[in-house]
Amino acid sequence: HIPGIVAMCERLIASGHAHAAEGHVLFNVDTYAGYGRLSRRTVKEMIAGARVEVAPYKRNPADFVLWKPSTPELPGWDSPWGRGRPGWHIECSVMAEQHLGDTIDIHAGGADLKFPHHENEIAQSVCAHGGAEFARYWLHNGFVTVEGRKMSKSLGNVLLIKELRELAPPEALRYLLLNAHYRQPLDWSGAREDKTWKDPLRDGLDPALLRADSARLVDWLQGGADPMPPMARIQPAFIVLAVFGKKALLSGQIAEPALHEQLIAAARQTYTPGIVVDAEAFVVRGQCEPSE
Secondary structure: OHHHHHHHHHHHHHOOOEEEEOOEEEEOHHHOOOOOOOOOOOHHHHHHOOOOOOOOOOOOOOOEEEEEEOOOOOOOEOOOOOOEEEOOOHHHHHHHHHHHOOOEEEEEEEHHHHHHHHHHHHHHHHHHOOOOOOEEEEEEEOOEEEOOEEOOHHHOOOOOHHHHHHHOOHHHHHHHHHOOOOOOOEEOOOOOOOHHHOOOOOOOOOHHHHHHHHHHHHHHHOOOOOOOOOHHHHHHHHHHHHHHHHHHHHHOOOOOHHHHHHHHHHHHHHOOOOOOOOHHHHHHOOOOOOOO
């Protein structure tokens, strides 16, 4: 994609949206009125948040690099501005242009990329394409955290799917993932260390009994003749229905989609950790399987 990157830099320079200086090509932030709209920041706020000294070849402290020179030991390619390499942001704009077109439907990424990365992508893409919208919809996901810290390779705290599947069944993992809004953080603290996930149940709760309780609970909620399960087993039954209710819905055990939502809401409101010992861990470990 290097030829495309060089070509986009040349277009931006020709249209006045970028300038070359000391082997660099920089985007002129002053030429794009929409800069900061995505992250809802003013240019002054973005400059105030900068952590590095402003380079003397910038016309505006907020100008960002499109192309930069490379020293002999660093990767580099020949260009009209000397041997160098692309800036961080323009690579994405050029790849999107070449493979998806001037305007794309959906652009996603972590919340930490909203500024500066996505803000800069928008500016250079819109200006390189004569004002065409870069992305119609933006989806910024929250962080996956471990012990309150962002999960990342550099911190060595990455949890792989194959590791999580040793701790819990796929159905439980899917439920936990879907239970968090995509813009909110999702914390996996203690997942590796919590050996109780694999321990035998301490309460002596029987999977077959829980399945029967769940069926009775569904019948009772629908106004059937079966009595409600004993109070001591209500909460575990709610948990089972919350996790596996979708399969019950599809199989006809639950007649109305709205009832499934009611069950999930009831499970959240009714279950209190510690009242029914180990009920949540019972489901997370997958000791209770949905009836076929």
